[in-house]
Amino acid sequence: MSMRNHPTARQVQIRHEVPQANQFDDSTSGDSRFAACAAYELNLCEAVVKLDQAEVDRHPGTSPLIASVHTIPARRTIRQVNEWSDLVSTICRGWATSTVALPDGRRQILSFLLPGDMFSVASLFESNPGHLIESITEVTYRSFKRSELSKIIFEHPDLHATFTKAWIEEKRQTEQLAVDLGRRMADERISRLILNLMERLAKRGMVKDQTFEFPLRHLHIADATGLTPVHVSRTLSEFRRSGLITISKRLLTVRDIAKLQRLTTLQ
Amino acid sequence: MSMRNHPTARQVQIRHEVPQANQFDDSTSGDSRFAACAAYELNLCEAVVKLDQAEVDRHPGTSPLIASVHTIPARRTIRQVNEWSDLVSTICRGWATSTVALPDGRRQILSFLLPGDMFSVASLFESNPGHLIESITEVTYRSFKRSELSKIIFEHPDLHATFTKAWIEEKRQTEQLAVDLGRRMADERISRLILNLMERLAKRGMVKDQTFEFPLRHLHIADATGLTPVHVSRTLSEFRRSGLITISKRLLTVRDIAKLQRLTTLQ
DNA sequence: CGGATAGTTGAGTTATCTCAAATGCAGTGG
DNA sequence: CCACTGCATTTGAGATAACTCAACTATCCG
Numbered sequence: 055m056s057m058r059n060h061p062t063a064r065q066v067q068i069r070h071e072v073p074q075a076n077q078f079d080d081s082t083s084g085d086s087r088f089a090a091c092a093a094y095e096l097n098l099c100e101a102v103v104k105l106d107q108a109e110v111d112r113h114p115g116t117s118p119l120i121a122s123v124h125t126i127p128a129r130r131t132i133r134q135v136n137e138w139s140d141l142v143s144t145i146c147r148g149w150a151t152s153t154v155a156l157p158d159g160r161r162q163i164l165s166f167l168l169p170g171d172m173f174s175v176a177s178l179f180e181s182n183p184g185h186l187i188e189s190i191t192e193v194t195y196r197s198f199k200r201s202e203l204s205k206i207i208f209e210h211p212d213l214h215a216t217f218t219k220a221w222i223e224e225k226r227q228t229e230q231l232a233v234d235l236g237r238r239m240a241d242e243r244i245s246r247l248i249l250n251l252m253e254r255l256a257k258r259g260m261v262k263d264q265t266f267e268f269p270l271r272h273l274h275i276a277d278a279t280g281l282t283p284v285h286v287s288r289t290l291s292e293f294r295r296s297g298l299i300t301i302s303k304r305l306l307t308v309r310d311i312a313k314l315q316r317l318t319t320l321q
Numbered sequence: 322m323s324m325r326n327h328p329t330a331r332q333v334q335i336r337h338e339v340p341q342a343n344q345f346d347d348s349t350s351g352d353s354r355f356a357a358c359a360a361y362e363l364n365l366c367e368a369v370v371k372l373d374q375a376e377v378d379r380h381p382g383t384s385p386l387i388a389s390v391h392t393i394p395a396r397r398t399i400r401q402v403n404e405w406s407d408l409v410s411t412i413c414r415g416w417a418t419s420t421v422a423l424p425d426g427r428r429q430i431l432s433f434l435l436p437g438d439m440f441s442v443a444s445l446f447e448s449n450p451g452h453l454i455e456s457i458t459e460v461t462y463r464s465f466k467r468s469e470l471s472k473i474i475f476e477h478p479d480l481h482a483t484f485t486k487a488w489i490e491e492k493r494q495t496e497q498l499a500v501d502l503g504r505r506m507a508d509e510r511i512s513r514l515i516l517n518l519m520e521r522l523a524k525r526g527m528v529k530d531q532t533f534e535f536p537l538r539h540l541h542i543a544d545a546t547g548l549t550p551v552h553v554s555r556t557l558s559e560f561r562r563s564g565l566i567t568i569s570k571r572l573l574t575v576r577d578i579a580k581l582q583r584l585t586t587l588q
Numbered sequence: 589c590g591g592a593t594a595g596t597t598g599a600g601t602t603a604t605c606t607c608a609a610a611t612g613c614a615g616t617g618g
Numbered sequence: 619c620c621a622c623t624g625c626a627t628t629t630g631a632g633a634t635a636a637c638t639c640a641a642c643t644a645t646c647c648g
Contacts, residue, residue, distance in 0.1 A: 236547030
């Protein structure tokens with residue numbers, strides 16, 4: 055019988071907290087890291103915070119920004135699908151997912167949110183983007199008031215440019231996802247997911263010796279690639295057997311990046 | 322053997338022109354139609370043209386806009402993937418596709434462009450959006466200089482709002498496509514494609530009695546839904562047999578819209 | 589009418605799914 | 619420290635949606 059008629063475990067609200075250590079987490083200096091990393095130019099909200107700080111330094115006591123910071127355990131809902139909100143949020147620490155769920159329990163993960171990512175760039179305009187945001191690991195995120203953030207962004211041309219860039223990049227990623235789901239085989243999809251995550255993490259300085267923190271469950275990978283957890287397991291086993299990657303203790307190491315890239319038939 | 326190793330006919334550049342009559346085409350009044358139709362508020366460039374005309378009326382001989390209009394036969398490449406261009410274009414008449422092609426010949430159609438659509442909203446910022454634009458029917462399109470168009474849009478708050486809306490809508494559509502490709506069966510994907518096109522055409526006043534011009538070949542549908550033309554044929558036959566739709570002479574009639582919608586498991 | 593492209597149908601193949609049982613692994617409470 | 623519980627992963631076996639190939643038919647246009 056087809057998947058659409060058999061809601062699986064994914065429908066069940068996850069209750070159990072599974073705290074997740076983050077190898078590269080230095081907690082206290084979470085923000086300063088972004089200022090240095092290559093992803094900075096895409097990291098809109100960190101730039102805003104910096105700018106705001108500069109403002110405060112010049113005119114003490116006059117910060118135009120109210121930003122609240124929250125930390126939420128692993129495997130929790132951060133933002134409901136129909137939760138209207140006048141907040142715009144970005145991840146400071148940890149991994150999260152942005153998902154669309156069908157009424158019968160099938161789900162498609164549209165993106166994995168990494169430190170520095172906005173939940174959705176469009177949320178700067180829309181109050182209801184229609185995605186379900188869930189934490190994978192423990193997540194710290196910062197929320198701005200939409201009105202304040204967009205005012206600041208539109209007043210600063212360089213911020214506005216950064217914003218536009220982020221928007222284009224987000225759209226490009228979604229389009230690539232559509233191509234992957236529509237026209238690539240299971241092994242290509244998974245290989246691309248891994249390479250894509252590695253690249254994004256590398257920009258954040260979170261890859262060392264081809265190795266990075268990999269908190270995803272097979273179900274996450276399945277929901278991101280349009281596959282089944284069982285098939286993800288088989289494919290990853292195959293990858294391991296061919297010496298492409300190793301995974302242990304939530305760390306993924308890419309052993310043969312060239313071969314892995316070759317799997318994806320270029321770009 | 323898998324599709325990725327067997328480039329199909331899709332790789333072959335289409336040479337033969339197949340002019341396509343458009344039932345609702347009234348040629349001379351192509352533009353004025355948009356002013357009246359419900360899609361107007363999303364129809365950014367038509368709004369710009371109108372505004373520009375108003376400008377010319379007030380100060381004769383001072384139009385800030387240079388817009389060129391072209392007509393291209395059916396089945397031609399309108400914009401190459403890596404064609405850098407300082408033009409931003411919109412469809413005035415006819416149907417086109419926006420496609421991403423993999424090096425081995427597989428292709429994913431990201432969207433069907435209908436009258437009033439920009440080739441890509443992002444093209445207002447980017448000179449190289451990375452999509453291949455091809456005509457399905459004979460297509461008339463208008464091109465603006467990017468610099469001029471974006472200047473006008475950013476100077477007029479209402480145009481800017483319209484632009485933002487169009488951008489969000491385009492992104493929403495791409496996300497829905499990803500969900501469809503990742504998590505829906507063949508019949509659902511095709512049913513959603515048909516309903517989606519009908520809805521968009523209806524906004525343009527191009528649907529009468531549940532019937533609309535349907536110039537798509539099975540290969541177009543296949544490349545849009547991540548399927549094979551053969552499987553598209555079987556699925557459409559099934560739809561016909563169940564009395565959901567009829568297709569004849571490039572006209573599609575939806576016979577049982579409720580049943581067709583039910584196929585898609587809501588949303 | 590002829591040539592080309594498009595659509596249909598049958599038969600066999602395959603990638604991926606489903607179901608189910610077995611194993612591993614991490615946190616909980618005695 | 620150990621057994622227990624609840625999840626996550628692996629593996630096998632069989633089912634199925636969708637694909638491939640190929641032949642046939644229909645349609646279109648000159």
